[in-house]
Amino acid sequence: MRPFSTTRILLVGLSVVALASLLPLWVTGYILGLLTLAYYFGVFAMAWDLLFGFAGEVNFGPTFLIGTGAYTAGILDNVYQPPIWLCIAAGAFAAVAGGLVLALPALRVRGPYFGLTTLVAVLMLQNYVVVDASLTGGEIGLTVPDVISISDATNYEIALWFMAASGAILFALSRSPVGLILQASGQDAVQAGALGFNVTKHKLAAFVISAFFSGLAGALMVFYLGSASVGTFIDITVSVQIIIAAVLGGRRTILGAVLGAVFLIAMTEALRPIGDLANFVVFAMALVVVLLFPSGFFGLLTRTRESG
């Protein structure tokens, strides 16, 4: 069968996560904060990889889904102050609804049009947020009255275990029969149809799942940061970083996306001394990887010979 069974990989992953959960014992609050962000970022990237790596659709605007989830949760909290979990759930639902609205036209078109549709969605959301400033905080941003916790360690653990759970679900999904059908839908839609699979239905499902996890992670992050802004959740630069994280880590691996996310955040941090040039360097490195090592880290490690 496969070189490593799903259960074995999940068990290995679980042990790594368990180890990681011990980090607060040794590491400063600052680094915990970075890792917390990295874990949420990892979920964004994994959700993106499900859509791209499996359903074969390149989403240039994952921040449309993330931003919808984050802002819905944040605005709800600002206006009505319901319990946090309700806001988060609402955020996730809003992202799913947004995903459906985006998917319906997007799935009818092919190739570059799909990517462009997703880009347009992000721009529209960005425009809306900036324009309806009284509700959304506009360009300055939104602050929410509640946060989940003020303890670095608690926030870290929440992010870590959330990422672990999301990763486990997404990974298991990717390895399941449904995942196989998704891959077929993405790689060869005509063949998948001839084998009796409703490709549109499956791609829509992938969209919805990707939207759910993106929105959920976005909403959680709002209640971690205590604020939301265009620059953190919607800007096209964030979208690009998510794509880089997934591509660096290795497309179609799901778990690799987390590696890519951690690497990206670590790199940006490590380059902090050179100031504003840090972003430039990170993007430059990503470009080099895209040009020279298109299969990413995981691709290099496992070297699955798909193009013989």
Next chain:
Amino acid sequence: MAEHAHLEVNGLTKRFGGLLAVKDMALSVRAGEILGLIGPNGSGKSTVMKLIMGIERPDAGSVRINGVDVAGWPSHKIARRGAGIVFQHSRPLHRQTVLENIMLALLPDKLTRLFADPAVDARARAIAERVGLTAVLDRRPATLPFADLRKIEIAKAIARDPQVLLIDEPFAGLTAKETAAFSDLICELRDDGRAILLVDHNVKSVARLVDRVIAMYVGERIAEGTADVVMRNETVRRVYLGGSIETAARPESSFRDAATPFLAVEDVSVFYGKARALENVSIHVHAGEFVSVVGLNGAGKTTLFNAISGLLPYSGDIRREGASLRGQSAAAIARGGIVQCPEGRELFTDMTVRENLDLGGQHLAAAEAADQISWLFDLFPILRDRQRQPAGTLSGGEQQMLSIARALMMKPKLLILDEPTLGLAPVILEQISKALERLRQTTAITVLLGEQNVTFALPHADRVYVLEHARIVWEGEPARFAAEMGTGYL
């Protein structure tokens, strides 16, 4: 289970823009029967298959599978209704193992299958055993030989357990032994009670398997009957071979470059992925000679010509006047005087006839180009009349003439013509034939002509090669060809 399974097609019609690809097609296949659907390129046979399977939507007509009309349904619904298809080109999932590829075909169209089912695994292994893939179950398609890839396609078809099975060019690229094994497998499937439709270029390759044959040409049925009957049918023979064969060959000794022929193709082989498109092919063409390479669609003519023109990688050597062409870009080879007029014509459809010709004369001085154009208008008068029309609005025959004229604008030393007569009416063939005759008599041009239509090809040939299934199987003078190969050709 597949008791009275049958496929019944009536009045099936499909248009692509202005092109009527399939016109009023009707056929039926009973359970336990194999029907062959044959036709040259452009006959519409592949489109018929796609229409039945729902990959294309018909404009009119009905497709009944077990009595239910599925015409216009999406392909996944038709598949679930009991239809299966084996595509001409293997299309496995490249990132999955052979076992996973087969398992995929066994899965139901549900979103809720989250856990692997051991029963599915076992059944997949059983099917793999039946087709002979057990040894490679854990390998990925990229590492497998061509025949195994075809076996995966058959395995997927078996897994779907279809009552109606469509197979496109079942034996293309297989050795004799592999072909025999496949034939047996197809017969087994037939004996299970399925209705099988085999689609291919010619009757010969499927003659042993089929119970009946329907021949198509330019979208319509032209003959039906047993394989023998169809092979001898007048219309079919005319379509494939043309009419009676006349020859007017110049002896090979009359060409002066015997030692170093103008073009020498030596031991050339070409692979498309795993499929062998050319196998150790060697031909030569003398300066001023007209050579015809005769063969059915899919035999490898286009591949050979593309290799000569530098459009494909190949092993072996291709030499022009002794110097190897390897390493030269395709454009450089064309500039050097070896110009191809491809099967698809490759015209600039939004540009006028005149602009197309001007582009052909890019490398000439203005005066020289003007002379050449008036000579060509003399050769093909209809082009002069239509010179300001966009090339896309011309009829098929006129487009072919434009394509040849454009190539001639480059003043080639060797003109390669790939299937110029495909899909053209006899009247146009006459005109093109006359033009070729004039070229032969009034210029020193060398021509390499690839054709399926033997009646067209032979009068213009000094020598003939026959290409069959990627190999040269016969070489000699046209007169001898008529005597030796004529009957067995189809």
Next chain:
Amino acid sequence: MLFWQILIDGFAISSLYALGATGFALIFGVSGVLNLSHGALMVAAVVAAWAAGDQLHAGPYSGATLGVAVGFAATLLTYFLIVGPLQRTRKIREEEKEIFILTATLLWGIMIQELIAYLYTNNAKTVAPIVQGVVSIAGVRTPANEIFTAVVCWLAIGLLWLLVNRTRAGKAVLAASMNPRGVTLLGIELSQIYIAVWAIYGALVGIAGVLLGMFLGVSSYSVGPLTASAFSIVVLGGLGSVSGALIAAYVVGYLETITAYLISPAYRTIPALLLLVAVMYVRPRGLLGRR
């Protein structure tokens, strides 16, 4: 009065969009590439012109020339460093190349954006216009620069049209956009055509950028919106159709101007985006689309 103002302003801005979009459409039509670093290349041209004026104290003409040169060079660099290698590589499957090129050009564009922000901050920059003064048209006081912009844009577009439709080389480029294989069979090296097209694109981008800098000014934040407006226009007009892009540029330019004047400058980009969404739902091929 307002009507004339909108008419004139809209014409100037539409002409600028038209110039940029024409280049974008040309690249897509001939080499099939959607260059997502388009906006960055334009901004690079502007910033170079500005830097020439601000730091080297060059006059407006030399500044503009330097700006165009930088835009040209950056565009060629995009082809030689990124697009060309990706198109030729064997490490990526053919079906995935398009996505990789989109991602790589997007990355490259953001890199340029960050570099500009780092070197020159992200404040808005304007370039000293070559033509100064104010002219009165139909009672509206218009900066002469606006007229100059429109004139130069149309000159450039006109030259391009002449080049493509009346010269041998230009026709070869046009033919390549219809049928690359046909062009090869006629003995014309595709690689040379690609270089020629990217060079033309570079010139267009440089000129459009510098004109934009003289007209409105840009900052590193303009990169995204500029790319977005270019591909919106090209999608609206129909991917691959240069004439479609021209028409769409005017539609978008006027939509933006009318919105800015009649509703609010803050909302100017919205109607065009809405139109784009509507088009993608209803007629994804665009107005005159071929592909």
